[in-house]
Every structure is written in structure tokens, then in C-alpha cells.
Amino acid sequence: MHIDHLNIAVDGGAATGKSTVSKIFAERLELTYVNSGLVYRFYTYYAIKHSLLNNLEKLVSEVEHLSISYENIVKTFEHEINHSSEKDKLIMEINNNVSPVASSAKVRTSVNKTLRHFMSTHKGIVMEGRDIGTVVMPDADFKFFLIVSDEEAARRRHKELIKINPHTKVTYEEILHNVKERNKMDSTRQVDPLKAAENANIISTDNKTVEQIVNEMIHIVRVNEI
Numbered sequence: 001m002h003i004d005h006l007n008i009a010v011d012g013g014a015a016t017g018k019s020t021v022s023k024i025f026a027e028r029l030e031l032t033y034v035n036s037g038l039v040y041r042f043y044t045y046y047a048i049k050h051s052l053l054n055n056l057e058k059l060v061s062e063v064e065h066l067s068i069s070y071e072n073i074v075k076t077f078e079h080e081i082n083h084s085s086e087k088d089k090l091i092m093e094i095n096n097n098v099s100p101v102a103s104s105a106k107v108r109t110s111v112n113k114t115l116r117h118f119m120s121t122h123k124g125i126v127m128e129g130r131d132i133g134t135v136v137m138p139d140a141d142f143k144f145f146l147i148v149s150d151e152e153a154a155r156r157r158h159k160e161l162i163k164i165n166p167h168t169k170v171t172y173e174e175i176l177h178n179v180k181e182r183n184k185m186d187s188t189r190q191v192d193p194l195k196a197a198e199n200a201n202i203i204s205t206d207n208k209t210v211e212q213i214v215n216e217m218i219h220i221v222r223v224n225e226i
Contacts, residue, residue, distance in 0.1 A: 009133035012146030015153035026126035036129030099185040133197035145196035
């Protein structure tokens with residue numbers, strides 16, 4: 001199969017670097033990049049904005065009524081975040097609530113419907129998330145599962161928030177707690193838990209640059225391309 005028709009799944013826990021890595025990986029292979037996490041974050045943001053965190057059934061109903069595509073979800077979410085007067089606080093609020101929202105079977109079904117519709121209209125995709133290789137794209141041509149220590153994940157997240165707001169009051173300890181709780185919730189939830197697919201390539205991102213990780217993944221694709 002030609003590389004431009006490959007479907008590639010990239011999964012991993014919080015702050016493994018999968019978004020940054022997957023985006024550059026897709027660009028290098030000239031494939032379309034899809035961030036499933038942004039869709040869950042959009043649902044979470046919508047729930048926060050409309051006070052629906054305790055009514056996820058209504059959340060799904062309202063979001064589906066919008067008939068919004070993956071592309072427009074990404075644009076809308078990024079616009080709302082970037083125009084928030086307290087961007088760092090909003091990001092942390094979303095981070096603290098995204099796992100409970102994503103644990104809902106109705107939410108996951110709705111999100112997967114959006115992702116699969118996008119897949120049906122595009123050829124050659126790098127999709128990243130937490131259950132892509134096991135649930136959303138089980139027949140992916142290549143599967144990667146990125147791992148990182150909780151401490152390194154928290155350090156990365158804290159650095160990102162400081163870049164957004166040098167005076168942020170969000171501490172490293174808060175982020176470390178959030179990372180540990182989120183990974184625990186995601187890996188133990190009953191519906192589509194975070195786990196590596198049996199045939200996934202496990203990639204550790206500790207003490208590696210983005211370029212090193214991307215090169216490692218591209219090497220695996222090139223060597224095993226049929």
C-alpha cells in the first residue's frame with residue numbers, strides 16, 4: 001500500500017507528546033492529521049459553558065443537534081480557547097473534567113461517529129487519541145502507543161501553561177495530580193479504556209526530542225511498508 005493511503009493510529013496517556021509528535025509525523029508522511037482529543041475537549045468545554053457536566057445525555061443531544069463536523073469542532077474549540085481572558089485556567093478546568101466526560105458511553109459513541117465520518121471522506125490519516133488503535137481504527141495499518149513517566153508529563157504540561165501565561169498560579173504539583181488521576185481514570189474506565197493494542201509499537205518519549213520520536217516512528221513505517 002502507498003504511504004499516502006495509510007491509516008495510522010497513535011495512542012498514549014496525558015502529555016506523552018502524542019499531539020505534537022503525531023502532527024509532525026503526519027506532515028512528514030504527507031498524511032492528514034486528526035486529533036481525537038480535541039473533540040472530547042470540545043464536548044467538555046461545551047459542558048462547562050452550558051452547565052451540563054452533570055447531564056451528559058443532554059450534552060450529547062445538544063452537540064449532535066449542532067451537526068458540526070470534525071473540522072469545525074477544531075476551529076470552534078481553538079477559537080474559544082484562544083479568545084478566553086483566562087486561557088490557562090480554562091485549560092486546567094477542561095483538563096480536570098475531560099476524563100469524566102470521556103468516560104460516558106454516549107459521549108464516546110457520539111465522538112466516534114464524528115471521527116469515523118471524517119475517516120470515510122479522507123484517505124491517509126494519522127489519528128491520535130487514547131483508544132484509536134483498539135476501538136476507532138482497529139484495522140489501522142500501523143499502531144503506536146506512546147508512554148512517558150508521570151513526572152515528565154507534568155513537567156511538560158506545566159511548561160506549556162507557563163508559556164501561555166508566565167504568571168499562572170497553576171502549580172507543577174496540581175498538574176502532576178491531574179496527570180495521575182486522568183491516566184488512572186482513562187485506563188480503568190469500563191468503556192474503551194486507555195490501553196495499547198496488542199500489535200502496537202510501544203514508544204517511550206522520556207528523554208527524547210520530538211524529532212527523535214518522529215524519526216523512530218517513520219523508520220518503523222518505512223521498514224515495514226508493504
